[in-house]
Amino acid sequence: MDSISSRINKVSPSLTLSVTNQAKALKAQGEEVYGLAGGEPDQDTPDFIKAAAIEALNQGKTKYTPAAGIPELREGIAKKLKEDNGIDYDPRQVVVNSGAKQSCFNAILAVCEEGDEVIIPSPYWVSYPEMVRLAGAEPVFVETTAENGWKITPEQFEENMTGRTKMIILNTPGNPTGSVYSADELRALGEVALYEDIIILADEIYEHLVYGDTRHTSIASLGKDLYDLTITVNGFSKAYSMTGWRVGYTAAPKPLAEAISKIQGHTTSNATTFAQYGALAALEGGKDFITDLNAEYDVRRQFVYGRLSAIPNIKVTEPQGAFYMFLDTEQLGLKSVNLCDKLLTRYRVAAVPGIAFGNDNSIRISYCTTLDVLNEGLTRFEEFCRAH
Known part of the structure; x- marks a missing residue:
């Protein structure tokens, strides 16, 4: 047609x-x-999360919220990121979205345009390339291997950079491979990103599902220079078994957060109001x-x-x-x-x-x-x- x-x-x-x-x-x-x-x-x-959403409904919390989310949830997310991840965000730098999938898409739209390239380590989550294409940019796939833990190396990153590279997507812990980047590995990749001010989209939706002696590290926590280049994406779907609730979030430097909020305001507006109160309860009592x-x-x-x-x-x-x-x-x-x-x-x-x-x-x-x-x-x- x-x-x-x-x-x-x-x-x-x-x-x-x-x-x-x-x-x-x-x-x-x-x-x-x-x-x-x-x-x-x-x-x-969990029932206590459901109860919080039911209470919100019973209290008439069924109207629009600010596009970036209710203030209490943004404050709760900022507190969580500081305590759990070692990243200091003002609540105004947090934007609540309709699931972490929308968080990723909003972030890509906020950064990328026609002619830009986005480096995506392969294997990759199925939606990354399509989001990049929908934004008018081109995905650049970098093959990883089982022998290297299914992780991109700094050398591969540098070899695949061009003058058009605008972003790299790092998903850790990763879907589909279950790979987890160490702090040293992230720092080395970050050094390459710093050469050309390449934005890092850090998808951390599986952060709580790590095993044995493995530890999750947020790349934005590894220094002010990397903090200024990173958009951190997370949400409530995996850790709290809230996939159908559709609540995710981005946390980013203020100019990027404002751009993401602007996109949110012209697409879905706010994430579902009563689901945000369920997410707030998850943060407060879900450990x-x-x-x-x-x-x-x-x-x-x-x-x-x-x-x-x-x-x-x-x-x-x-x-x-x-x-x-x-x-x-x-x-x-x-x-x-x-x-x-x-x-x-x-x-x-x-x-x-x-x-x-x-x-x-x-x-x-x-x-x-x-x-x-x-x-x-x-x-x-x-x-x-x-x-x-």
């Missing part, structure tokens, strides 16, 4: 949502499907839930990694964070979409094709489901692998 924007024609549909929809369709037909494709915690939102969630996912991580390590014809790197396993499936001789289609239709196991993340010889498996589902799903996956 000629009236469709050429910008939209450059954008691919989300393969992660496609797999989820296929699995749901099979379930609707009465089929038993073992879902290893999910990107959200299987636990329900025990986070601790329990982290412990539960670490048990599942170790179980899944142990099972996958014994399966022939695949390779797996132990993730340090998030709740995914990124599997090298090249020895199976199938490209990722074909592999996942066969896995779902023949074995009733849902996984996400690696091509969605920029790597067609891989698939992503999620362990945000019960041990029973994981056990049966992995048994079927092993049968599939042994048959190939």
Whole structure:
């Protein structure tokens, strides 16, 4: 259709949502499907968070708020970033968005324009390249390897920089690989960004899901010079099991925060009012839930990694964070979409094709489901692998 924007024609549909929809369709037909494709915690939102939103509704908090969010939540986020991450933001530098996905998109729109380039380490979260394209800029993919922990090196960053490079996106802990950058690794990357004042989009949505001795570091905490180049993105979806609530946020130097707030004011306006009060309650009382969630996912991580390590014809790197396993499936001789289609239709196991993340010889498996589902799903996956 000629009236469709050429910008939209450059954008691919989300393969992660496609797999989820296929699995749901099979379930609707009465089929038993073992879902290893999910990107959200299987636990329900804690009751105290729900209660705060219900109370807000009962108090009539159903009207518009300031586009950047209610003052109490912005203050709470600023306090959290100082105490947990060592970053000192004024509440006016915080903008609350309708989910961290919108936070990322607003940040990219605020910085990038036609002709700009954005460096994206690959494998990458599926929406980054499409957001960049929608902003009129061009994604520049930098391949990482399992041997290097699926992390971009300073040398790779420098080699792929041009005069048009405007931003680099760093997702740590990372989706789909579970990689976590150390403070030293982030500092070294930051030194490269400082050469040309390249903006760093730091997506930290999985910050609370790190395991063992691994620690999360916010790159904006590593010095005033990096603070001035960084837009920190986070939200409530993963840590508090609030995916459907759609509350995320950006924190940035004042000029960037003002630009992001301006975009917010002309798109969705504020994040849902009563959901913001639920998010405020999460900040104030959610530490025990986070601790329990982290412990539960670490048990599942170790179980899944142990099972996958014994399966022939695949390779797996132990993730340090998030709740995914990124599997090298090249020895199976199938490209990722074909592999996942066969896995779902023949074995009733849902996984996400690696091509969605920029790597067609891989698939992503999620362990945000019960041990029973994981056990049966992995048994079927092993049968599939042994048959190939």
